[in-house]
Amino acid sequence: MSEEQEVVTVVKAPVYLKYNFTAGAAPARFLAQIKKGVLTGQRCPKCSAVYVPPRGSCGGCGVATEEEVVLSNKATVQSFTIVYIPIPNNPIEPPYIIANVVPDGANISFIHLMSECVNEDVHIGARVEAVWKPKEEWDFAMDNIRYYRPIDEPNVPVDQIGKLPVTGLEG
Amino acid sequence: MKEIAIVGFKQSDSVSDAGAVNEVEMIMPVLSSVFQQVGINNAQDVGFVCSGSCDYLQGAAFAFVAGVDALGAVPPIKESHVEMDAAWALYESILKIRMGHAESALIYGFGKSSPGELPIVMSQQLDPYYLAPLWVDSISLAALQARLMLDQGLITERDMAEVVSRSRRNAMNNPHAQLAGDVAPDDVLAEEMYLSPLRKADICPVSDGASAMIIATVDKAKEWGVPYAIISGIDHRIETHNLGMRDLTDSVSTRTAAKRAGMDAGKVEVAELYAPFSHQEIILSRALGLGDETRINPSGGVLAGNLMMASGLSRIGEVFNRIVSGEVQRGIAHATSGPCLQHNLVTVLEKA
Numbered sequence: 015m016s017e018e019q020e021v022v023t024v025v026k027a028p029v030y031l032k033y034n035f036t037a038g039a040a041p042a043r044f045l046a047q048i049k050k051g052v053l054t055g056q057r058c059p060k061c062s063a064v065y066v067p068p069r070g071s072c073g074g075c076g077v078a079t080e081e082e083v084v085l086s087n088k089a090t091v092q093s094f095t096i097v098y099i100p101i102p103n104n105p106i107e108p109p110y111i112i113a114n115v116v117p118d119g120a121n122i123s124f125i126h127l128m129s130e131c132v133n134e135d136v137h138i139g140a141r142v143e144a145v146w147k148p149k150e151e152w153d154f155a156m157d158n159i160r161y162y163r164p165i166d167e168p169n170v171p172v173d174q175i176g177k178l179p180v181t182g183l184e185g
Numbered sequence: 186m187k188e189i190a191i192v193g194f195k196q197s198d199s200v201s202d203a204g205a206v207n208e209v210e211m212i213m214p215v216l217s218s219v220f221q222q223v224g225i226n227n228a229q230d231v232g233f234v235c236s237g238s239c240d241y242l243q244g245a246a247f248a249f250v251a252g253v254d255a256l257g258a259v260p261p262i263k264e265s266h267v268e269m270d271a272a273w274a275l276y277e278s279i280l281k282i283r284m285g286h287a288e289s290a291l292i293y294g295f296g297k298s299s300p301g302e303l304p305i306v307m308s309q310q311l312d313p314y315y316l317a318p319l320w321v322d323s324i325s326l327a328a329l330q331a332r333l334m335l336d337q338g339l340i341t342e343r344d345m346a347e348v349v350s351r352s353r354r355n356a357m358n359n360p361h362a363q364l365a366g367d368v369a370p371d372d373v374l375a376e377e378m379y380l381s382p383l384r385k386a387d388i389c390p391v392s393d394g395a396s397a398m399i400i401a402t403v404d405k406a407k408e409w410g411v412p413y414a415i416i417s418g419i420d421h422r423i424e425t426h427n428l429g430m431r432d433l434t435d436s437v438s439t440r441t442a443a444k445r446a447g448m449d450a451g452k453v454e455v456a457e458l459y460a461p462f463s464h465q466e467i468i469l470s471r472a473l474g475l476g477d478e479t480r481i482n483p484s485g486g487v488l489a490g491n492l493m494m495a496s497g498l499s500r501i502g503e504v505f506n507r508i509v510s511g512e513v514q515r516g517i518a519h520a521t522s523g524p525c526l527q528h529n530l531v532t533v534l535e536k537a
Contacts, residue, residue: 036206039205069209076254
């Protein structure tokens with residue numbers, strides 16, 4: 015070649031698209047309740063599993079979850095991890111705990127934060143409760159629950175996690 | 186080779202805005218309705234499942250995975266997905282059955298196009314180096330195509346208006362249609378230009394909805410004891426993504442696909458053509474050589490409602506419905522993908 019050409023390795027083509035996103039009918043019902051300070055799930059009419067947060071169907075059975083179930087503030091730790099690295103825009107100082115918690119009355123866990131705890135003492139089966147933000151700050155948002163904190167109740171055996179009634183361990 | 190039949194088909198209403206429902210909520214009613222039609226419980230009762238959708242439509246990453254929540258996938262099922270119209274999910278399912286990996290399949294397509302600006306969203310399916318960065322929208326490209334045809338004297342604006350008029354009138358008998366009415370060609374011509382030479386009526390509407398189909402080997406269809414129509418041929422062909430390199434006034438790929446699918450082996454009583462723009466119906470019917478013996482788009486076609494990623498499957502379903510009702514014995518369905526009819530699929534259906 016008579017002339018060396020610079021090799022093009024990058025073409026910049028940014029994509030901006032605008033959407034009017036909707037959460038869905040079932041998530042909208044859930045969000046309307048959480049704005050009122052109530053944690054709800056939805057029950058599958060076929061297998062009775064209670065989903066939280068509900069997405070509209072029971073993924074196992076493929077049917078709509080219509081019945082709304084009010085869940086407890088108490089929950090059980092199904093799994094957890096201790097985060098040691100800072101996450102951009104996250105105001106929480108590491109190390110902190112992210113846990114999979116199952117509220118009493120539900121059969122599916124969701125991810126939330128834990129606080130007011132000794133990180134090293136957190137364990138699977140530990141009992142926790144939701145600590146809500148002040149009422150005036152409630153919005154259509156999962157972080158109306160600020161975090162979960164440990165409570166003084168006996169551990170839930172692993173095979174019972176996700177199976178407690180809304181009345182809890184003694185129920 | 187195993188003969189494959191369509192045993193069930195359902196389509197939702199085509200609506201301009203499905204409101205607050207999410208993908209699962211949009212799909213579930215259509216699926217339960219097609220399960221009921223065939224007399225099965227859920228996706229556990231078919232050998233394979235394949236869906237067609239595009240996450241760009243509603244701007245929700247992995248929307249297609251959320252769709253699986255409508256299936257009843259516990260215990261695990263054999264499942265696949267195409268980021269295309271579900272007509273291509275049907276194609277994949279047919280291959281699966283022909284290979285002997287399944288005896289039956291559920292196919293579904295869904296699209297919630299209302300949350301985004303569809304013509305702009307579609308610009309991002311263009312070639313990423315030269316065209317997508319220009320944001321050329323799907324309507325502008327179709328307008329260029331229509332302009333070529335008008336200037337070459339291949340069509341007139343009245344020809345286009347006649348396509349629209351027939352679509353609106355036929356759609357009066359389609360309970361799922363979004364746009365229907367006793368509209369005369371002169372009414373269409375009286376409309377103002379939207380994107381010259383296209384009037385709004387020349388362009389399919391933006392729609393939300395879903396459709397679902399169940400296919401099976403003929404043996405399985407007989408076991409289920411439901412009416413069925415035979416898929417006697419299916420083929421798809423694609424042309425270059427470079428719009429300047431192909432004749433936009435013709436559809437070579439459609440013609441080839443129809444030939445390979447065996448369209449010419451018998452009379453074509455009905456043809457459902459996926460033509461999102463009025464002039465494209467003319468391109469397609471000419472490419473296929475359809476004459477007076479063929480009824481084109483008796484459902485109203487997609488000018489009456491265009492469920493992105495489901496409309497192609499619905500064209501096939503519409504022909505299936507007419508065969509099992511005894512209205513016709515043989516027909517073809519066409520599906521398209523890409524700008525200006527780039528990629529085309531033709532299915533031939535026959536009475537059992």
